[in-house]
Amino acid sequence: MTYSTTPGRVRNNAGLSTERIVTEALRIIDGQGLSRLTMRRLGDSMSVEAMAIYHHFPLGKEQLFDAIVEHITDVAPGRTAEESADTGDADGDTEPAPDDSGGQPVDDRPWDERLRSWAHDYRAALLRHAGALSLIINRRPDTASALRSQEIHYAAFEEAGLSGEEIVQAAALLDAYVTGAVIQQVRLESVPSPQAPVVDGRYPHVAALQGTVLDADARFEAGLNAILASVAAPAGRST
Numbered sequence: 493m494t495y496s497t498t499p500g501r502v503r504n505n506a507g508l509s510t511e512r513i514v515t516e517a518l519r520i521i522d523g524q525g526l527s528r529l530t531m532r533r534l535g536d537s538m539s540v541e542a543m544a545i546y547h548h549f550p551l552g553k554e555q556l557f558d559a560i561v562e563h564i565t566d567v568a569p570g571r572t573a574e575e576s577a578d579t580g581d582a583d584g585d586t587e588p589a590p591d592d593s594g595g596q597p598v599d600d601r602p603w604d605e606r607l608r609s610w611a612h613d614y615r616a617a618l619l620r621h622a623g624a625l626s627l628i629i630n631r632r633p634d635t636a637s638a639l640r641s642q643e644i645h646y647a648a649f650e651e652a653g654l655s656g657e658e659i660v661q662a663a664a665l666l667d668a669y670v671t672g673a674v675i676q677q678v679r680l681e682s683v684p685s686p687q688a689p690v691v692d693g694r695y696p697h698v699a700a701l702q703g704t705v706l707d708a709d710a711r712f713e714a715g716l717n718a719i720l721a722s723v724a725a726p727a728g729r730s731t
Contacts, residue, residue: 566637
């Protein structure tokens with residue numbers, strides 16, 4: 493593949509970075525949709541040649557997609573201030589301070605509060621970049637951000653009194669709930685199909701409840717509370 497080179501674009505290559513590329517790619521996805529993201533269009537939006545992007549992502553678009561997924565899903569404590577500002581904080585909580593060993597920040601909140609914060613932050617990030625949901629769904633979570641989230645989940649559920657397979661199952665349930673809730677919300681808020689079937693007497697229960705409108709935030713909170721309560725309930729614990 494051959495690309496023309498212009499002096500202006502060569503000069504701008506010096507400011508190119510992996511973070512800038514991912515951020516700009518997400519801007520295109522959020523505004524125009526995933527199908528509109530091409531290396532050429534991405535390069536044009538940053539006034540660089542498309543080949544300059546391959547310097548940071550030599551394996552091409554699939555490698556870029558992996559970086560986008562990691563960027564979106566990295567909601568665990570320990571990110572930079574720039575990354576935190578990009579995804580926001582759904583609960584307004586400040587990030588825990590790093591421990592004295594220089595490792596990951598220590599979060600001494602109760603286990604359920606830690607999981608609740610993660611769930612809200614993760615949901616907010618997925619909703620903010622809903623156009624990239626298909627990337628997240630179709631990729632294994634083999635990233636450092638996924639490991640950080642997994643560590644948060646496993647530590648919290650162990651503190652709740654679970655062990656072994658119970659921890660793994662509870663963590664999978666929480667992740668599935670948040671992801672599923674986001675997918676459902678995005679579907680419900682999408683443009684109705686002009687070919688949608690008519691709700692008539694063939695669907696009496698649907699017809700009776702058709703006008704029922706649920707608040708997305710309240711619905712999410714109710715489901716999250718139910719999951720966390722179910723984890724604690726078997727052993728008589730309280731959330």
